[in-house]
Amino acid sequence: LFNMKCGVKGSLTQEVIDEEMSNLRDLNKRDWYTEAFQITKKIEWSYERQPAPRKRPSKNTRDVATLYWHIYFDKQIAEKVTQGLFERIGKIQEKLHKKESLDENEQSLFEEIFEKAESTDEDTPVSYIINNKKVDEKLRYKGYRVLVSNEISDARKAWCAYQERWKVEDTFKTLKSRLGCSRNRVSDNESLNGKIFVQFLATSIAMVVRARLKKYSEECRKSDEPALIYDSDGTVLGTL
Incomplete structure (x- = not known):
């Protein structure tokens, strides 16, 4: 996949x-x-x-x-990205109006979608307009x-399988980033053992939660119980 x-x-x-x-x-x-x-x-x-x-x-x-x-x-993701881009464009327009310098990211976006406005008056300050076509191209595949x-022919099953695989990646991210296990230097062996033990407990609990969510979803298909929307275990626990 x-x-x-x-x-x-x-x-x-x-x-x-x-x-x-x-x-x-x-x-x-x-x-x-x-x-x-x-x-x-x-x-x-x-x-x-x-x-x-x-x-x-x-x-x-x-x-x-x-x-x-x-x-x-996912329409919500597309709208969220669009809104974020509009806010970035607005910030650039504000800085141009106040004649403030742009940071590296703003400068990159400015060069990508802004262009000089045509003017026949040499005394008029240089102004910039947004190239709507380039904005549309930037947002087209969001x-x-x-x-x-080559095996999973059902779109829903493929989506769920990818979400499950992402959970494995997220666990490694927890080990490397949140618990600092990407660094070998720790205060002592006891500290390292403590980090690994806490992660072991957290991962075990997460596996139990996901197994029960999957079992509940399968039972819902066989009955009239309301179906559970497939979501991350963190979101489900937060809702509960």
Whole structure:
């Protein structure tokens, strides 16, 4: 299961999103479980079985695999990113008006979407306008996610599997960042053992919570109980 980058210009990922962009606004495509619009495309992928240097590919050296491209659109994420960009643009406009210097990030955004306004009066101070087309291009693929798998054909199952895998990554982040386990220097061995023991307890509890949430979700499908929206264990515990 691969998480594809949506920001690479001219990529197959963007081509697939472009093909389904209008369909991903259809409320009939919104999954109540993941709370995201989703579509699955089945693509026959032709690839070189054993690439050999200085040899041209042929039918005898190529294989075909079935890949499932799961495309998701989260409107809330797209709106959040859009609002954030508008706030950054507003801050730049404010600084330009007050003739204040821009920081590195603001300067980069300024060069990307601002351009000089045309003026025939040489005495008029230089003014800048926003290139709306460039703003639209910057926001075009926000809120989208594309997961590709050669085994998982169901979009919801692929989404949940990716969320579960991300939990593993988040655990490593906890060890490295929050508990400082990326640094070998500690006050003493007892301190290191304490950190690892606390993380062991926290991870164990998290596993128990997620196992019970999964069991509850499966039981809901077999009964009339209200279904649990799939979410992070931290969010669920916070809500409770």
